Every structure is written in structure tokens, then in C-alpha cells.
Amino acid sequence: MTWINAVVQGVLIGGLYAMFAAGLSLIFGVMRLVNIGHGDLIVAASYLAWAVVHATGLHPLTSLVIVAPLAAAFGYALQLGVLNHTLGKGILPPLLVTFGLSVILQNGMLLIFTADTRKLDAGALETGSFALSPGVDIGYLPLLMFATALVVIAALQFLFYSTSLGREFRAVSDDREVAALMGIDDRRVYASAMALSLAVVAVAGVFLAIRSNFDPFMGPGRLIFGFEAVIIGGLGNLWGTLAGGVILGVAQGVGAEINPGWQVLAGHIAFFLVLAVRPRGLFPRIS
Amino acid sequence: MVEPLLRVEALRASYGDARALHGVSLELRAGETLALIGANGAGKSTLLKAICGLVGQNEGRILFKGEDIARRPASRIVRLGVALAPEGRRMFPSLSVEENLILGGKARRPGPWSLESVYALFPVLKERRRQPAPAMSGGQQQMCAIGRALMSNPELLLLDELSLGLAPTIIKDIYELLPRIAAGGVATILVEQDVTRALATAERFVCLQEGHVSLEGDPAEHSRDDITRAYFGT
Amino acid sequence: MSALVSRATRASRVAGLSALGLAAVLVSAPWWTDIATERLIGEFMVYLALATLWNLLAGYAGLVSVGQQAYVGFGAYVLISLASLAGWNPLWAVPMAGLGAAAIATPVARLVFRLQGAYFAIGTWVMAEVFRLVCAQISALGGGSGTSLTPAAMKLVAATRPAREAAIYWLALALGLGAVAVAYLLLRSRIGLALTAIRDSEIASDSLGIRIDRVKLAVYVLVAGLTGMVGALVELQKVRMSPDAAFSVNDWTAFVIFIVVIGGIGTIEGPILGALIYFVLREYLAELGSLYLMILGALAILVMLTAPQGLWGFVQRRFGLSLFPTGYRVRGL
Incomplete structure (x- = not known):
């Protein structure tokens, strides 16, 4: 029974990993940018939510009404002010600039919030659960997290394929030059994509902060989980990313069941196994 | 004297490695069709790209309706009324045919062209509007590229290598439709390998040779030999 | 008109001579300076070596790795295993750390080379995490909290403290200046020519018959091996080591x-x-x-x-x- 429980809990936590990954996947799809600071931005959103909750007394989930727009605005400005200037010059500039951003964010958070761990308190939501079967309890929080991941991915999918903004995302991704000929200002489209990515980051950050303690140095770990979910699922496929998150979550859950020290390691091994057998991920879309 | 729609003055530009312009000047009146001819590497595509803002580094002036657009970004120039159907068609592969056309209309200029009128001009596009653009044949893609350019209701339409790589029957179909496009009052610069066809269609021509204008004028007023000399530089 | 093709410039000849002079001064440092300065120069040499090696990867071979800590940590763990568990002289363990790192880099490259560009970068990072987590499972080496080189092992380097410090210092000097020399000679070799061609145009070099993947693999493995030796050196300098520090x-x-x-x-x-x-x-x-x-x-x-x-x-x-x-x-x- 403990094995089934490990798998079920792994599936649910996979939703959180998919949320880590979705923003990463989105901006890679639109502008081929891999943001090394992505994980640190997630943790920064956790801190922002913590500050908002402490200032206003809002419920952590309600705080998203403030946190998500702020994060999106920051993403828009970051893209326009810095990241746009790194595009189109090879892989080094975006990589190194976002790497620098990661260091700045980590140490900035350390400076403001110290190294003490913090947590957001979501009240009854955290402790409530129901029994799926004897020995397999489903918590309301993990379930809500997974449902939110489904909604986020469905919403991104809709936006990408059924709205005019999504059309522009796909157009600049296909051909920047011709998109400009249509009157599309690619810098603003990229900024919109980054804003959207950071709105998803905000959601992920709040759930991260409710689920466990967080500290300024958690970012790289979240980046790696998100990255693994993207690669396992296959580049450019949002539903694949969800599957990748679930596979990662299950691998970690099963690993932890064998030996508590193997939780994260088992996830990495699953990632390299997929890479060895299916280098383009399980459900690739971008060729 | 009426101000021309487009006046290029002493334009120098480079795009890629070798293709370059060394001081090109030309004029175009509203509604006029100009054939831009010249051998490979003469600078025809570079000139079109410079006019619509895809060549970052250039010197000289490009006056469109009296405004210098030489250093404007492409996304602004299309709003002023310049549209390009690029060499190689360059459809957006992850967009459907109709989405390609809709994007062409993003500049939202008023005018006769809309999805309906483009579909009326090229009925085959309507049949295929839900398909991904790469699923179409080369000729259909060229129609879609022209339609996409028209969707912005341009006053100046740039057609780069209109017939390159297309079947002769398709080329004929497309050329038969050009007068209907011109009837809407749009001026056209036509870059074409098939010189005979281009000269037969255009009211005026400009021949480029190694980045310079080697000959220009009314096709009827120049002998075939003059044009050949201007073309090959012999 | 005749022309002379050469690599050398007046500045480069002056620089070459000055470099030799500077090297001589540095080698003699243990006789004219104190241990603190020796250690500072030793640490400088560690970073000089790591930076030169990373530059070979990212600046020449187009392999932007953020996972070179895998080989630093690996080298450190090889040294501490051989010295503390097998009783080797730690100095002999340094070349073994290099060989071991190069050996393990070959299968690692087979995996991470499947990722392109920035994804390659994060892939190397994940690999370094795997190394760290595996090392943290080795209970004989202190598990997650790590361990120190035993005093007995340190005595094998040299009996007295000044002699030991000098030996470690010279090792650092050899690796720091050696890395620069290796990079310089490599870039002037046929591999260097291939790297320049790849940097200018991968497609063109591919069509010219340059085996891009093999050149990149060779550089990756060489850099990993030398980085492993630097890791072993770091272990000697720091004596105490934990997985978190070794794979930082x-x-x-x-x-x-x-x-x-x-x-x-x-x-x-x-x-x-x-x-x-x-x-x-x-x-x-x-x-x-x-x-x-x-x-x-x-x-x-x-x-x-x-x-x-x-x-x-x-x-x-x-x-x-x-x-x-x-x-x-x-x-x-």
C-alpha cells in the first residue's frame, strides 16, 4: 500500500513541478531563451507572497491577486530592459545574463529576508484530506495544486493556440523578420511572454511556499526540477511538460520510499534515463 | 510637380556578406508598377529589404510619402503602407493559412483588402484556410504570401522573386491576377528573374548591376540589347 | 611584394619572456614569502586553472557548462578516497583524480551532449547534482557531512608543515600555469584550428569533414581531466571537505x-x-x-x-x- 501511496503523492507533486516547468517551456517556445534565474524567480515570488500576506493578512492563495500582476509587470520590464538585448547574439549572452540574475536574486533575498526558512500558512487547507483507499490519503492541498496545474496548462494551451497574442507568440517563434513585416514589435511580444511566464511563476511560488519551508537558496533546485519536467515531456509540448512533471514526481516518490536519501537522486536518474532512451523527450513537438 | 510615393536617394546598404547597394536612387509614383531587374547578387532583394526596414545598416534616404523611413523598424514601416511578399514566401509554419492572413492584417490600415476579398482573389486559400501553411504547394504559398501582404492594405507592395520555383501554369495564373491588385491603386515593385514577363507587366523598369542602377525607363523605349547589356554588364 | 606570415608579434615575444621570468619568480616564492601569501597565490592558481579550462569549453568549443563542479568534487573525492582509505601519498592521487575524471567524463558526455545550447548547460548542472548526491551516500567518507584528510595522509605529502605548504603551492603553480600552457598549445594545434573553424561556422566545418562531435568530446574530456586534478588540489589545500562544498x-x-x-x-x-x-x-x-x-x-x-x-x-x-x-x-x- 505504501508503494501505491508513494506513486499517488508523486503524481500530485508532479503538478507543482509542471508549474515550475510551464513558464520555462513557454519562453523557450517563444524566444529560445532558457532562463537560469527561473527557479530564483519562483522563490522570489514566494517571498513576495510572504510579504504581501504579512502586510495585508490575506490568505496566501488570495495574495495571488497582488503577487501575480506584480510578478508579470516585473517580467515585462525585465525582458524589455535587459533580456531583449541578449537575444540574437548566440547562446552565451542570455545564458550568462540570466545566470548573473540568479546570483543577484539569491543574494538580494538573503540580504532582505536573511537565511531563515519561512513558510506560508494556508490554514485548514494544509491538513485536510480524504481517504482514497485504506493507506492512501489525498490531501486537499496536493489535490488543489494538481488541479491548478491542469488549469494553468490548459489556459496556456488555449492562449497559445486560440488567441491573437498566442498567434503572435507562434509567429515570432517561427520567423522574427517576417513577423516584423506584419507590424509585430517582437520586443513587446517577448516581454508579454516573459510577463506570462512570471505570472505562472507567481502561482508556483505561492504553492511552493504553502507546501514547505523555503529559503533564498532553493531556486536552483526548482529550476532543475522544472527543466527535468520540460525535457522528460519533450520540448514545446505543454501537456508533455505536465506528464514530465508527473514522471519526475513519481520517480522521486518511489526513490524516497526505497531510501529517504534517494528522493532527488531518483528524479535525476529518471531524467537521464529518458535522455538516454528518448533524447527528444517522451512527447516532443518542436523539431 | 507631384511628390512621388517613394523616393530612394543615394542608398547604400548591405545585407549578409556580398549583396550590397552602392548609391541607388529611384522614384515611384502612386499606383505605378515598376519592374526591378538584374542578375543574381545585383542588390534587388537588398533594396526591397531596405525599403521595408529589414536592413539595419544603411546610408542615404528612403522617402515614403515624404517621410524618411530609412532607419525605421520594419514593424513601423508596414503601418505607413509598405508591404513585402518575401523571397521564398516565408509562411509562418506553425500558423494555419487563415492565421497567416490575419497576421498580415495586423497593421489595421483601412482599405479594400480583407479576408473576404483576399479569398475572392485566391479562392484556393479559402478551401485550405484551416490547414497549416506548410501543407500547401509552392504556388498556393505564394498566393498566401501575396494575400498576407495585401491584408495590410499597402500603398506600396513589394513582390520579391514572384515566380521563383513555381510551375509555369501557376506563374501564369498569378500574373493574370496582378492587374486586379493594381486596380485597387496600389503601387508595386516587382522583382523577377523572368525579365520578359516582368517588362511586359510593368510600366517602368529599373535595372541593377552590382549595386548600381545601370539602366531605367519605359520598357518600350529601350531595345532588348540595351537591357541585356545593362543586365549583364557586357 | 613579399609578405611574412607569423603568429608572433613584438608584444607576444615580450610577453613570452616576461611570462618565463614571472614563472621563475613564482616558483621561488616559498623561499622569500610566508605561508599566507603562498596560500593566496595557490588559490589564485586554482581559479586561473578553472577559468582557463572553462574558457576552453565555452569560449572555444561552444560547450557552455555550468556543471564543472562535478569534476572538481569528483577529483576531491578521488584524492580523499585514495589517501584516507587506501593510504596513498595524496600527491600520487592527483594524477589519478585527473585520469578518473577524464574516464567518467566520456560516458557523461554521451548523455549531456544530447542536449543543445542552454539545455546542455542545465544538463551538466543536473549531472553535477547526481555526483554530489551519490557522494553524499558514501558513509565511509562521512556521508552528507563529509570528512577530512587524516594527519597521517598529510604527513605523506611532506613531513614538516613548511615543506608541505611548499609542495601544495608548487602543485597549484603547476596546475595554474600548466592549464594556461595547455590551452595555448591546444589552440595552436590542429584541434585548435578545428575549434576556430567550428566557432566560425559549424555547418561549414561539418562539410569540410571536421568531426565536430569528436573535437568537442576531446576538449570536454581533456578539460574534465584537468578540472579533476584541480579538484584534488583543492582538497589538499582545504583538507576538510563536504559534498556541498566539493560540488558547490x-x-x-x-x-x-x-x-x-x-x-x-x-x-x-x-x-x-x-x-x-x-x-x-x-x-x-x-x-x-x-x-x-x-x-x-x-x-x-x-x-x-x-x-x-x-x-x-x-x-x-x-x-x-x-x-x-x-x-x-x-x-x-
């Missing part, structure tokens, strides 16, 4: 990247200049703590955005100066 992405990759970016990526001189700047900055700003690291990050971003060729690239363009020329120049006579 900040210590062994972030700082190294800043050094190369600020100094000038894709040149031999850049990492040298960058390492000097880094040590000066650290000397004056380290007490600012996390603010110092933010300044370093901001500086790297600023350089990348405004002068992507780094300080040395700026000097080179401004004054046409090249101290370690790896290309050719044509002079009229």
Missing part, C-alpha cells in the same frame, strides 16, 4: 564564469585578467558579503550587455594587442 556551483562555476566573462571570453589572456580582477575585487569587497556577490553578478551582466568580448577584448580591439597569439597575422615586408 557557486564556488567552482559561478565565480569562474564571472572571471571569464569579465576578463574576456574566447581569449587566452581574458581568464588571466579576469582572475586578477576577481581577486582584487574580493580583497576589497568580500566583507560586503551578499552585496559583493550581487555586485559581481551585476558586473557580469553589464559586461555581457555592453562589451561581450570582456575587458581583454576591449583592450585587444583598442590597441591591437595580443600577448598569446593563437591565430596568424600577415605582415607586408
Whole structure:
């Protein structure tokens, strides 16, 4: 029974990993940018939510009404002010600039919030659960997290394929030059994509902060989980990313069941196994 | 004297490695069709790209309706009324045919062209509007590229290598439709390998040779030999 | 008109002679300086070596790794295993760490080379995490909290403390200057020519018959091996080691990247200049703590955005100066 429980809990936590990954996947799809600071931005959103909750007394989930727009605005400005200037010059500039951003964010958070761990308190939501079967309890929080991941991915999918903004995302991704000929200002489209990515980051950050303690140095770990979910699922496929998150979550859950020290390691091994057998991920879309 | 729609003055530009312009000047009146001819590497595509803002580094002036657009970004120039159907068609592969056309209309200029009128001009596009653009044949893609350019209701339409790589029957179909496009009052610069066809269609021509204008004028007023000399530089 | 094709310039000949002179001065340091200075120079040599090696990967082979801490940590663990568990003289364990790192880098490359560009970067990072987590499971080496080289093992290096410090210092000197020399000779070799061709155009070099993947693999494995030796050296310098410190992405990759970016990526001189700047900055700003690291990050971003060729690239363009020329120049006579 403990094995089934490990798998079920792994599936649910996979939703959180998919949320880590979705923003990463989105901006890679639109502008081929891999943001090394992505994980640190997630943790920064956790801190922002913590500050908002402490200032206003809002419920952590309600705080998203403030946190998500702020994060999106920051993403828009970051893209326009810095990241746009790194595009189109090879892989080094975006990589190194976002790497620098990661260091700045980590140490900035350390400076403001110290190294003490913090947590957001979501009240009854955290402790409530129901029994799926004897020995397999489903918590309301993990379930809500997974449902939110489904909604986020469905919403991104809709936006990408059924709205005019999504059309522009796909157009600049296909051909920047011709998109400009249509009157599309690619810098603003990229900024919109980054804003959207950071709105998803905000959601992920709040759930991260409710689920466990967080500290300024958690970012790289979240980046790696998100990255693994993207690669396992296959580049450019949002539903694949969800599957990748679930596979990662299950691998970690099963690993932890064998030996508590193997939780994260088992996830990495699953990632390299997929890479060895299916280098383009399980459900690739971008060729 | 009426101000021309487009006046290029002493334009120098480079795009890629070798293709370059060394001081090109030309004029175009509203509604006029100009054939831009010249051998490979003469600078025809570079000139079109410079006019619509895809060549970052250039010197000289490009006056469109009296405004210098030489250093404007492409996304602004299309709003002023310049549209390009690029060499190689360059459809957006992850967009459907109709989405390609809709994007062409993003500049939202008023005018006769809309999805309906483009579909009326090229009925085959309507049949295929839900398909991904790469699923179409080369000729259909060229129609879609022209339609996409028209969707912005341009006053100046740039057609780069209109017939390159297309079947002769398709080329004929497309050329038969050009007068209907011109009837809407749009001026056209036509870059074409098939010189005979281009000269037969255009009211005026400009021949480029190694980045310079080697000959220009009314096709009827120049002998075939003059044009050949201007073309090959012999 | 005749022309002379040469690599050398007057500056490069002066630089070559000065480098030899400087090397002689450095070698004699244990006789005229104290242990603290020796250690500082030793640490400088560690960063000089790591920066030069990372520059070979990222600046020449186009392999932007953020996982070189895998080989630093691996080298450290090889040394401590051989010295503390098998009773080897730690100095003999250094080349073994290099061989071991090169050996393990070959299968690692088979996996991470499947990822392109920035995804390659994160893939190498995940690999380093795997190394760290596996090492943290080795209970004989202290598990997650790590262990220290035994005093008995340290005595095998040399019996007295000054002699030991000098030996470790010379090892650092050999690896730091050796890495620069290896990079210089490699870039002047046929592999260097292939790397330049790949950097200019992968497609063209592919069609010219350059086996891109094999050249990249060779560079990756060579760099991994030398990085493993540097890791072993770090273990000797620090004596105490934990998985978190041995596989630290900040210590062994972030700082190294800043050094190369600020100094000038894709040149031999850049990492040298960058390492000097880094040590000066650290000397004056380290007490600012996390603010110092933010300044370093901001500086790297600023350089990348405004002068992507780094300080040395700026000097080179401004004054046409090249101290370690790896290309050719044509002079009229």
C-alpha cells in the first residue's frame, strides 16, 4: 500500500513541478531563451507572497491577486530592459545574463529576508484530506495544486493556440523578420511572454511556499526540477511538460520510499534515463 | 510637380556578406508598377529589404510619402503602407493559412483588402484556410504570401522573386491576377528573374548591376540589347 | 611584394619572456614569502586553472557548462578516497583524480551532449547534482557531512608543515600555469584550428569533414581531466571537505564564469585578467558579503550587455594587442 501511496503523492507533486516547468517551456517556445534565474524567480515570488500576506493578512492563495500582476509587470520590464538585448547574439549572452540574475536574486533575498526558512500558512487547507483507499490519503492541498496545474496548462494551451497574442507568440517563434513585416514589435511580444511566464511563476511560488519551508537558496533546485519536467515531456509540448512533471514526481516518490536519501537522486536518474532512451523527450513537438 | 510615393536617394546598404547597394536612387509614383531587374547578387532583394526596414545598416534616404523611413523598424514601416511578399514566401509554419492572413492584417490600415476579398482573389486559400501553411504547394504559398501582404492594405507592395520555383501554369495564373491588385491603386515593385514577363507587366523598369542602377525607363523605349547589356554588364 | 606570415608579434615575444621570468619568480616564492601569501597565490592558481579550462569549453568549443563542479568534487573525492582509505601519498592521487575524471567524463558526455545550447548547460548542472548526491551516500567518507584528510595522509605529502605548504603551492603553480600552457598549445594545434573553424561556422566545418562531435568530446574530456586534478588540489589545500562544498556551483562555476566573462571570453589572456580582477575585487569587497556577490553578478551582466568580448577584448580591439597569439597575422615586408 505504501508503494501505491508513494506513486499517488508523486503524481500530485508532479503538478507543482509542471508549474515550475510551464513558464520555462513557454519562453523557450517563444524566444529560445532558457532562463537560469527561473527557479530564483519562483522563490522570489514566494517571498513576495510572504510579504504581501504579512502586510495585508490575506490568505496566501488570495495574495495571488497582488503577487501575480506584480510578478508579470516585473517580467515585462525585465525582458524589455535587459533580456531583449541578449537575444540574437548566440547562446552565451542570455545564458550568462540570466545566470548573473540568479546570483543577484539569491543574494538580494538573503540580504532582505536573511537565511531563515519561512513558510506560508494556508490554514485548514494544509491538513485536510480524504481517504482514497485504506493507506492512501489525498490531501486537499496536493489535490488543489494538481488541479491548478491542469488549469494553468490548459489556459496556456488555449492562449497559445486560440488567441491573437498566442498567434503572435507562434509567429515570432517561427520567423522574427517576417513577423516584423506584419507590424509585430517582437520586443513587446517577448516581454508579454516573459510577463506570462512570471505570472505562472507567481502561482508556483505561492504553492511552493504553502507546501514547505523555503529559503533564498532553493531556486536552483526548482529550476532543475522544472527543466527535468520540460525535457522528460519533450520540448514545446505543454501537456508533455505536465506528464514530465508527473514522471519526475513519481520517480522521486518511489526513490524516497526505497531510501529517504534517494528522493532527488531518483528524479535525476529518471531524467537521464529518458535522455538516454528518448533524447527528444517522451512527447516532443518542436523539431 | 507631384511628390512621388517613394523616393530612394543615394542608398547604400548591405545585407549578409556580398549583396550590397552602392548609391541607388529611384522614384515611384502612386499606383505605378515598376519592374526591378538584374542578375543574381545585383542588390534587388537588398533594396526591397531596405525599403521595408529589414536592413539595419544603411546610408542615404528612403522617402515614403515624404517621410524618411530609412532607419525605421520594419514593424513601423508596414503601418505607413509598405508591404513585402518575401523571397521564398516565408509562411509562418506553425500558423494555419487563415492565421497567416490575419497576421498580415495586423497593421489595421483601412482599405479594400480583407479576408473576404483576399479569398475572392485566391479562392484556393479559402478551401485550405484551416490547414497549416506548410501543407500547401509552392504556388498556393505564394498566393498566401501575396494575400498576407495585401491584408495590410499597402500603398506600396513589394513582390520579391514572384515566380521563383513555381510551375509555369501557376506563374501564369498569378500574373493574370496582378492587374486586379493594381486596380485597387496600389503601387508595386516587382522583382523577377523572368525579365520578359516582368517588362511586359510593368510600366517602368529599373535595372541593377552590382549595386548600381545601370539602366531605367519605359520598357518600350529601350531595345532588348540595351537591357541585356545593362543586365549583364557586357 | 613579399609578405611574412607569423603568429608572433613584438608584444607576444615580450610577453613570452616576461611570462618565463614571472614563472621563475613564482616558483621561488616559498623561499622569500610566508605561508599566507603562498596560500593566496595557490588559490589564485586554482581559479586561473578553472577559468582557463572553462574558457576552453565555452569560449572555444561552444560547450557552455555550468556543471564543472562535478569534476572538481569528483577529483576531491578521488584524492580523499585514495589517501584516507587506501593510504596513498595524496600527491600520487592527483594524477589519478585527473585520469578518473577524464574516464567518467566520456560516458557523461554521451548523455549531456544530447542536449543543445542552454539545455546542455542545465544538463551538466543536473549531472553535477547526481555526483554530489551519490557522494553524499558514501558513509565511509562521512556521508552528507563529509570528512577530512587524516594527519597521517598529510604527513605523506611532506613531513614538516613548511615543506608541505611548499609542495601544495608548487602543485597549484603547476596546475595554474600548466592549464594556461595547455590551452595555448591546444589552440595552436590542429584541434585548435578545428575549434576556430567550428566557432566560425559549424555547418561549414561539418562539410569540410571536421568531426565536430569528436573535437568537442576531446576538449570536454581533456578539460574534465584537468578540472579533476584541480579538484584534488583543492582538497589538499582545504583538507576538510563536504559534498556541498566539493560540488558547490557557486564556488567552482559561478565565480569562474564571472572571471571569464569579465576578463574576456574566447581569449587566452581574458581568464588571466579576469582572475586578477576577481581577486582584487574580493580583497576589497568580500566583507560586503551578499552585496559583493550581487555586485559581481551585476558586473557580469553589464559586461555581457555592453562589451561581450570582456575587458581583454576591449583592450585587444583598442590597441591591437595580443600577448598569446593563437591565430596568424600577415605582415607586408
